[in-house]
Amino acid sequence: MSLVRIEKPSCDISVIVLDRPERMNSMAFELMVPLHDAFEKVAADNETTCVILTGTGRGFCSGADTQDTEPPPNIGGLTLTRIATRAMTILADLVPAMQRMPQPVICAINGAAIGGGFCLTLGADIRIASESAYFRAAGINNGLTATELGLSFLLPRAIGSSRAFEIMLSGRDVSATEAAEMGIVSRVVPDADLLPEAIALAKQINGWSAQGVALTKRMMWAGLETSSLRAAIELESHTQLFVRMTTKNFEEAVRARKESRAPDFKD
Numbered sequence: 001m002s003l004v005r006i007e008k009p010s011c012d013i014s015v016i017v018l019d020r021p022e023r024m025n026s027m028a029f030e031l032m033v034p035l036h037d038a039f040e041k042v043a044a045d046n047e048t049t050c051v052i053l054t055g056t057g058r059g060f061c062s063g064a065d066t067q068d069t070e071p072p073p074n075i076g077g078l079t080l081t082r083i084a085t086r087a088m089t090i091l092a093d094l095v096p097a098m099q100r101m102p103q104p105v106i107c108a109i110n111g112a113a114i115g116g117g118f119c120l121t122l123g124a125d126i127r128i129a130s131e132s133a134y135f136r137a138a139g140i141n142n143g144l145t146a147t148e149l150g151l152s153f154l155l156p157r158a159i160g161s162s163r164a165f166e167i168m169l170s171g172r173d174v175s176a177t178e179a180a181e182m183g184i185v186s187r188v189v190p191d192a193d194l195l196p197e198a199i200a201l202a203k204q205i206n207g208w209s210a211q212g213v214a215l216t217k218r219m220m221w222a223g224l225e226t227s228s229l230r231a232a233i234e235l236e237s238h239t240q241l242f243v244r245m246t247t248k249n250f251e252e253a254v255r256a257r258k259e260s261r262a263p264d265f266k267d
Contacts, residue, residue: 014018026065050202052110063115095123119149
């Protein structure tokens with residue numbers, strides 16, 4: 001049985017569930033490989049226009065698995081150094097895979113997000129945390145570096161370099177409330193309300209143009225890597241013009257406001 005489930009509360013929302021609660025959804029390959037496969041499967045689902053990523057139990061993802069786990073796939077005949085490279089390549093593509101998905105990804109963080117699990121949350125477009133959630137850049141606690149899976153790039157951009165340095169060098173826990181105050185998550189909700197709140201947000205996003213939403217996601221991630229304001233405006237101008245000229249969405253929005261109804265965007 002797969003340790004990753006894909007549920008569909010509605011035809012346009014897919015919920016990807018990490019389902020190994022007894023190991024706090026740690027980053028063993030028997031969980032991470034099917035997670036990567038789930039990202040690709042949902043990304044190719046043309047019905048799905050918003051995605052939720054969450055876990056079961058008291059951990060969203062507890063990072064490196066310290067118990068016996070399966071080896072990375074397809075390592076027959078490889079030396080130890082090549083196995084290490086293969087293993088890291090699989091894990092290192094998780095966050096880029098989330099960013100490549102055309103659908104917005106809402107991370108519903110149900111508990112501990114530690115080490116690579118913390119990094120995984122930052123690959124999502126939106127993060128909502130339960131009251132019991134907490135975060136730790138645990139590489140430093142394990143005698144390694146705290147920099148892994150894009151954390152040194154994503155965390156300073158989310159909360160600023162000073163706070164990112166402090167969290168990554170101290171190895172301390174960041175509570176859900178503190179995470180919301182500094183901008184790691186957009187809000188904190190009671191544990192029982194986490195998935196309903198994420199689904200409600202997904203439904204709100206799905207009320208807009210799927211093309212407009214998808215391109216907004218692409219532009220936001222591109223903007224984080226754009227070197228200047230002028231370059232960002234140039235990219236935005238072409239994207240906005242493309243949607244304006246190739247759809248009737250703007251005209252539908254104007255009609256809907258005049259008729260006091262929700263727009264029905266056809267893209």
